[in-house]
Amino acid sequence: MICDVVLVPAELPENALAGRAVAVVDVLRASTSMVAALDAGARDVVPTDSVEEATKLAETLGREHIVLCGERDGQRINGFDLGNSPFEFTAAAVQGKTLVMATTNGTVTLGRVKPSTFACVACINNARAAAGALARAGTDVAIVCAGKLGRFSLEDMVGAGMIASYLSQDGAASTDGALVAQALYQKYKKNPLRALRAGEHGQYLVGLGFKRDLEYAARENITATVPVLREGRMVKLAPDPGAAPTA
Amino acid sequence: MICDVVLVPAELPENALAGRAVAVVDVLRASTSMVAALDAGARDVVPTDSVEEATKLAETLGREHIVLCGERDGQRINGFDLGNSPFEFTAAAVQGKTLVMATTNGTVTLGRVKPSTFACVACINNARAAAGALARAGTDVAIVCAGKLGRFSLEDMVGAGMIASYLSQDGAASTDGALVAQALYQKYKKNPLRALRAGEHGQYLVGLGFKRDLEYAARENITATVPVLREGRMVKLAPDPGAAPTA
Numbered sequence: 001m002i003c004d005v006v007l008v009p010a011e012l013p014e015n016a017l018a019g020r021a022v023a024v025v026d027v028l029r030a031s032t033s034m035v036a037a038l039d040a041g042a043r044d045v046v047p048t049d050s051v052e053e054a055t056k057l058a059e060t061l062g063r064e065h066i067v068l069c070g071e072r073d074g075q076r077i078n079g080f081d082l083g084n085s086p087f088e089f090t091a092a093a094v095q096g097k098t099l100v101m102a103t104t105n106g107t108v109t110l111g112r113v114k115p116s117t118f119a120c121v122a123c124i125n126n127a128r129a130a131a132g133a134l135a136r137a138g139t140d141v142a143i144v145c146a147g148k149l150g151r152f153s154l155e156d157m158v159g160a161g162m163i164a165s166y167l168s169q170d171g172a173a174s175t176d177g178a179l180v181a182q183a184l185y186q187k188y189k190k191n192p193l194r195a196l197r198a199g200e201h202g203q204y205l206v207g208l209g210f211k212r213d214l215e216y217a218a219r220e221n222i223t224a225t226v227p228v229l230r231e232g233r234m235v236k237l238a239p240d241p242g243a244a245p246t247a
Numbered sequence: 248m249i250c251d252v253v254l255v256p257a258e259l260p261e262n263a264l265a266g267r268a269v270a271v272v273d274v275l276r277a278s279t280s281m282v283a284a285l286d287a288g289a290r291d292v293v294p295t296d297s298v299e300e301a302t303k304l305a306e307t308l309g310r311e312h313i314v315l316c317g318e319r320d321g322q323r324i325n326g327f328d329l330g331n332s333p334f335e336f337t338a339a340a341v342q343g344k345t346l347v348m349a350t351t352n353g354t355v356t357l358g359r360v361k362p363s364t365f366a367c368v369a370c371i372n373n374a375r376a377a378a379g380a381l382a383r384a385g386t387d388v389a390i391v392c393a394g395k396l397g398r399f400s401l402e403d404m405v406g407a408g409m410i411a412s413y414l415s416q417d418g419a420a421s422t423d424g425a426l427v428a429q430a431l432y433q434k435y436k437k438n439p440l441r442a443l444r445a446g447e448h449g450q451y452l453v454g455l456g457f458k459r460d461l462e463y464a465a466r467e468n469i470t471a472t473v474p475v476l477r478e479g480r481m482v483k484l485a486p487d488p489g490a491a492p493t494a
Contacts, residue, residue: 007254007255007258007399008254008255008257008258010255010257010258011254011255011257011258011397011398013397013398150258150260151258151260151422151423151424152254152258152423152424152427153423154423154426154427157427175398175447176398176399176400176401176446176447176448177398177399179401179445179446180399180401180404180427180431183430183431183434184427184430184431187430187434198426199423199426200422200423201423
């Protein structure tokens with residue numbers, strides 16, 4: 001199995017994901033929040049490319065039945081129910097609900113990976129479980145760093161490198177992207193929070209008052225929940241019966 | 248001063264280079280060969296986007312006056328005088344000549360950086376001199392990894408990280424891209440050749456019989472020659488009068 005890490009979505013060649021199992025990594029914060037939402041009991045999460053698409057879909061599905069969530073410049077979008085902080089996705093807010101989510105990078109990147117055979121969302125919180133899900137797909141793997149507005153984000157590569165390290169330990173061959181991601185993860189392995197604090201987006205979020213979000217997003221393997229794409233919606237993957245407990 | 252490293256050319260936002268000093272890094276092998284060509288006495292090197300453009304330009308300028316060079320899939324192009332190995336750019340082959348060069352990645356990337364105020368070519372061979380030239384431009388800096396057919400290449404990031412390390416030591420602020428490039432350079436600092444051998448393109452070139460090219464390209468700071476773009480041609484930058492000797 002070949003494990004590839006795509007450093008920015010624009011690096012993704014057209015149709016390159018056909019036949020591959022894909023994970024989208026947006027550590028700060030779409031991946032982290034989507035995992036938190038499913039863990040808090042959300043039924044599913046529909047990723048959308050834009051605020052307009054999210055708003056329109058909410059109307060189509062019935063505004064009262066769904067939770068609109070997402071951010072622009074890190075802040076909750078006007079008229080939306082929730083922003084993009086994992087702490088907002090409480091059971092009280094999301095249990096049993098369909099979420100329609102519009103974020104600047106993570107949900108847009110998810111739109112690009114639809115030609116793949118298996119697409120999931122990964123972050124530091126669920127890295128080991130995501131690696132397991134990718135390995136079980138039985139195909140080559142691409143881990144796509146969502147980045148920020150087309151540019152590279154340090155924390156996404158640390159998350160991707162963590163997943164790539166698990167796959168490499170299981171015998172996967174690494175592309176150049178996977179090698180550098182693993183090297184970066186090694187550098188921050190003892191304390192991933194340092195990477196989140198060092199990166200530009202982390203510093204921006206701290207400035208907005210989201211320091212706690214970084215601390216939460218840096219916690220390794222706190223959940224076995226892997227959101228997977230099924231007919232345009234992210235749902236919780238059934239847990240692997242053979243997996244060891246994570247927490 | 249902000250030092251940015253662009254990990255793949257596609258990461259480059261439109262017009263993002265206006266007002267910035269730019270270095271294009273294609274360690275294996277366009278940057279390395281271009282530096283070797285100017286060191287061997289070539290008058291100038293015209294980078295082109297395609298074999299067709301190079302051939303046409305050679306006819307316009309007079310085929311007998313120019314040296315056509317470049318590669319496809321690592322091999323010399325049919326009908327061209329030279330390929331893309333630094334060992335081909337001997338004084339006998341290039342002294343006093345105008346070279347028209349078509350490579351798959353390096354010369355194509357040079358076509359994208361033209362809106363910048365200052366554009367040069369850098370590699371491991373001239374990293375310190377290139378860092379000095381970038382710093383003297385007095386603007387923000389972008390180091391662009393050429394990669395391979397749109398994908399990321401390990402060895403380019405090591406070269407970019409080496410240059411970014413020099414600039415960072417001189418007080419430049421690092422973007423996320425510059426941070427990861429420096430981390431990667433640190434990993435391979437003791438022996439950059441290891442990075443060239445670990446990368447996919449290096450392995451491909453070794454398979455073609457270009458093992459010596461990797462060894463040559465991995466030599467740090469063996470020259471102070473910095474090719475700079477002037478009216479579409481790469482020429483040797485006048486050496487910095489204040490610079491210490493490098494070799």
